[in-house]
Amino acid sequence: MITSLFGNRDYLRLFTAQVSALFGTGLTTVALGLLAYELAGGNAAAVLGTALTIKMLVYVTVAPIVAAYADRLPRRLFLVSLNVIRAAVVLALPFIDQVWQIYVLIAVLQTASAAFTPTYQAVIPDILPDEREYTRALSAAQLAATMETLLSPMLAAAALAVISFHWLFLGTAVGFAVSAALVIGTRIPNASAATQGSFRERITVGMRIFAATPRLRGLLGLNLVVAAAGSVIMVNTVNYVRDTLGGTQSGVAVLLAANGFGTMLVALALPGVLDRVGARPVMLTGAGTLVAGLGAGIALSTATAGDWRWAAAIAVWALIGSGSAAILTPTGQVLRRSSRSADRPALFAAQFSLSHLAWLLTYPIAGWLTTAAGFTATWVTLTVFAGVGITVALRMWPRHDPEVITHLHEVGTVDAAVLADADRVDERHYRHTHVYVIDANHRRWPGRLETATAA
Numbered sequence: 001m002i003t004s005l006f007g008n009r010d011y012l013r014l015f016t017a018q019v020s021a022l023f024g025t026g027l028t029t030v031a032l033g034l035l036a037y038e039l040a041g042g043n044a045a046a047v048l049g050t051a052l053t054i055k056m057l058v059y060v061t062v063a064p065i066v067a068a069y070a071d072r073l074p075r076r077l078f079l080v081s082l083n084v085i086r087a088a089v090v091l092a093l094p095f096i097d098q099v100w101q102i103y104v105l106i107a108v109l110q111t112a113s114a115a116f117t118p119t120y121q122a123v124i125p126d127i128l129p130d131e132r133e134y135t136r137a138l139s140a141a142q143l144a145a146t147m148e149t150l151l152s153p154m155l156a157a158a159a160l161a162v163i164s165f166h167w168l169f170l171g172t173a174v175g176f177a178v179s180a181a182l183v184i185g186t187r188i189p190n191a192s193a194a195t196q197g198s199f200r201e202r203i204t205v206g207m208r209i210f211a212a213t214p215r216l217r218g219l220l221g222l223n224l225v226v227a228a229a230g231s232v233i234m235v236n237t238v239n240y241v242r243d244t245l246g247g248t249q250s251g252v253a254v255l256l257a258a259n260g261f262g263t264m265l266v267a268l269a270l271p272g273v274l275d276r277v278g279a280r281p282v283m284l285t286g287a288g289t290l291v292a293g294l295g296a297g298i299a300l301s302t303a304t305a306g307d308w309r310w311a312a313a314i315a316v317w318a319l320i321g322s323g324s325a326a327i328l329t330p331t332g333q334v335l336r337r338s339s340r341s342a343d344r345p346a347l348f349a350a351q352f353s354l355s356h357l358a359w360l361l362t363y364p365i366a367g368w369l370t371t372a373a374g375f376t377a378t379w380v381t382l383t384v385f386a387g388v389g390i391t392v393a394l395r396m397w398p399r400h401d402p403e404v405i406t407h408l409h410e411v412g413t414v415d416a417a418v419l420a421d422a423d424r425v426d427e428r429h430y431r432h433t434h435v436y437v438i439d440a441n442h443r444r445w446p447g448r449l450e451t452a453t454a455a
């Protein structure tokens, strides 16, 4: 395949549409924090925690339902309508003056986002039938999401130096409008409903692969570490800057940009390192960095005065960004390594749901506990969650984690075709060696004993 991924005009349009929508969402995140502070002041954390919890509830409930039915809708019209809805909602946000209105608008906005993502993901394989291009598209999408976490707060910080945050919502609306316009110009085939199983089947397949693959069980723990540390950034930044440090709205964006800067630095440095040492040490180092960042944050939260706290906070926020990137950047590669190409969409969908469940746990803690008990108690609690996550990752994901595994198959339990290259070892067992992933013929991970006997 010499033709570049971005040589495909329809894909290029759709990718740009996705990136515009991502930036729209990112700017909303910054502006929403400032809006919550304007309406709720010291209780902004509780408002943000609730709003983000609503977002995650919508994501884990609406996204699967839409994904199950997206095949039956006129998809281009659907994607355009969702962007128009999102643009309309963010245009309404600057005019609201009650906290409950935030919740209603966020519920509508995130329902549209939750419906957009799986539909978009389902469209890509139809536009890029080539397996390798599709895989590269998945990586490009992941990279775009990582970049967005950095660049939107930076953009917001720059904008806030000259305008008030209300105008950020206008920028967001423009992002969604551009996205809608690009989708209109794209040829999107309607799905042939027979091409994939139902979402229920796909999600069960994805979950089963997660449960049976040791490195993916480790990834579950890592998801929790990312959510625990990330919640501090998403929920607590506005109150920490404005109430504790006495900063302005630009100060909020500066800390968020520091977080994004850490993310970008690591995301850019990582590909070479990943090739040399593999995903496990990188991701565990990332998890360690996040726990260290939380620890430094706890120490910082006990300091009551001093301008040095700005420099320290910037360092802590950047540290948490870099740790998150060290976990998020290799995630796609780990998922690819752990599935046949046919099961890949199911596995990515499972990771989408499972990572959002982790955020669903940590957002309310960051929001409500902060209002009730302050930063120190909240960040200690989140550090305990992160500690649980890193322990799970260390225990579940073995240091020795080869792709190719020699293993046994019991006679009569798998398709004959699978055993074409296998040797018979006794009357009950066959043995062969290949890249091992969980699929219909390999339903559980070979035990260490079995591997040792087989080799």
Ligand SMILES: [Zn+2]
Residues within 6 Å of the ligand: 407, 409, 418, 432, 434, 442
């Ligand atoms: Zn096999």
